[in-house]
Amino acid sequence: MQSKIMSKARESIKEIFPFKVYTFQIAELLVNITKHVLKPKHEVLTAEEKVKLLKDYNIVDSQLPRILESDAVAHYHGFGKGTVVKVTYDSELTGNHVTYRCTF
Structure with missing residues (x-):
């Protein structure tokens, strides 16, 4: 993602997927x-x-x-x-x- 994920979006991810999903900002993955x-x-x-x-x-x-x-x-x-x-x-x-x- 380009910016920080909102709390509602984070909760939705937990509800949609039965497994653990990690989210990263693009800046965290540059190095x-x-x-x-x-x-x-x-x-x-x-x-x-x-x-x-x-x-x-x-x-x-x-x-x-x-x-x-x-x-x-x-x-x-x-x-x-x-x-x-x-x-x-x-x-x-x-x-x-x-x-x-x-x-x-």
Whole structure:
């Protein structure tokens, strides 16, 4: 879309389609944020990997650092609530650094 979607139109989309539909403004799609050199690598964990991670650290998913559904990368990939993502940073200063985030 060229401009921001109105709330009535957003509600209509939810009523018309039985599946989740993501809308983007043209300006959001001019640059592929997943290919930017400063963006860390995001990988979605499978259900088994998520269970193993939570068991290894003896935590529940709400105790993981959060990534919002409205985050640019989460919105681009369509991460739903409760999705656990492995984020790999590669920096000259810190080297390889892995964190896990849960979508809220």
